[in-house]
Amino acid sequence: MSKNEVAPIRAWQAQPMGQDVLGAIERLRHAPDVQQIAVMPDVHLSAEVCIGVVVATSHLIYPQAVGGDIGCGMLAVALDVEAECLKVAKVAGRVLADIGQAVPARRRNRNTLISQPDEIANRVLSDPGLERVRRNEGMIEFGTLGSGNHFIEMQADEEGRLWLMVHSGSRILGQAIRDHHLARAKAVDSRLLALDANLKEGAAYLHDAAYARRYADASRRAMAEEVGCVVLKTLGASICWETAITTDHNHVSLEKYGGLDLWVHRKGAMRARAGESGVLPGSMGSLSFHVEGRGCEAALCSSAHGAGRALSRTEARARVSERELGRQMEGVWYDARMAEKLRDEAPSAYKDIRAVLRAQKELVKITRTLRPVLNYKGA
Numbered sequence: 001m002s003k004n005e006v007a008p009i010r011a012w013q014a015q016p017m018g019q020d021v022l023g024a025i026e027r028l029r030h031a032p033d034v035q036q037i038a039v040m041p042d043v044h045l046s047a048e049v050c051i052g053v054v055v056a057t058s059h060l061i062y063p064q065a066v067g068g069d070i071g072c073g074m075l076a077v078a079l080d081v082e083a084e085c086l087k088v089a090k091v092a093g094r095v096l097a098d099i100g101q102a103v104p105a106r107r108r109n110r111n112t113l114i115s116q117p118d119e120i121a122n123r124v125l126s127d128p129g130l131e132r133v134r135r136n137e138g139m140i141e142f143g144t145l146g147s148g149n150h151f152i153e154m155q156a157d158e159e160g161r162l163w164l165m166v167h168s169g170s171r172i173l174g175q176a177i178r179d180h181h182l183a184r185a186k187a188v189d190s191r192l193l194a195l196d197a198n199l200k201e202g203a204a205y206l207h208d209a210a211y212a213r214r215y216a217d218a219s220r221r222a223m224a225e226e227v228g229c230v231v232l233k234t235l236g237a238s239i240c241w242e243t244a245i246t247t248d249h250n251h252v253s254l255e256k257y258g259g260l261d262l263w264v265h266r267k268g269a270m271r272a273r274a275g276e277s278g279v280l281p282g283s284m285g286s287l288s289f290h291v292e293g294r295g296c297e298a299a300l301c302s303s304a305h306g307a308g309r310a311l312s313r314t315e316a317r318a319r320v321s322e323r324e325l326g327r328q329m330e331g332v333w334y335d336a337r338m339a340e341k342l343r344d345e346a347p348s349a350y351k352d353i354r355a356v357l358r359a360q361k362e363l364v365k366i367t368r369t370l371r372p373v374l375n376y377k378g379a
Contacts, residue, residue: 011039014359033060038299041359042308051268054302060194065265068178071216072169073248074279081237083156092333102226105378114143126204133176141171143222147378155370170212181205249305272303281306282353284375290368307350316349333374341379
């Protein structure tokens, strides 16, 4: 691509994009070395680079096109019981309370730290300051959920089988990695900063970002294992690990398209190669889906990562009362004592997940539909 050319854009839209989103994408389109952009139907505004955008470059790395929660993603796995086991309020309440005890939202007490697998515990990051974060906050936050739209949810599939879904990321470690490397990146315009993958600064970011992906993946599995102890004690149920589906949606990876090696940045978008399994959550009160990628190269083999926000958190708080949240959550167990803090996570704050799937039917196909039964969020 010559210096005077701008990157081609392909968009899959569930609804028209706002001017603020269009402006952010257009700015990114003109950034140096951007070869191709794919916009997912769950796109919405975020700092510097919108969530739901996929960017391909030949050598420049844009940490802002990955974001701070590097490796944020999903784990879905079946249990060997029916969802009917949670129909009684007393049982569901006990499970919800026990999950809250087993999986803290923020930090672990140092007396309850979870051992990290060797591939996480024995790695070293590129900078001593990041190593301090890894060894301190990284240990305390390992196996914790976080807040915002992160969740642990029990779901029922079409046959009534109970499934577990975990949505979380790399927490403060990913943010520290982003901020450390942005401080060493070069400005390419008034907002965007870049690193060269062929230089030591770019290689250091790629090394640390790859670690954050592994950390986030291991943390989700650790949380699932903690939930497994809860459901074994309370429901007599076991996790069927052979059914597990794992995917993440904030990362950068080297992939080949059109015979070229490209650095594909996904921020709020998951990879969807042909036959690759993925997880698309709705909101805490709507359906979620397991999907299989169709390998659409025009979309850089990508997919939406969920429903995407329809309302900002401020707008959602202004429109959704605690009572309205309760109405929208009818039929789903959740901690009503947290209703005030969960108003900005109400189902109406998100786009219609079915509309998102219709908009990207050439990107993925649905393999399983799940309805929420019990939802745990941190705050």
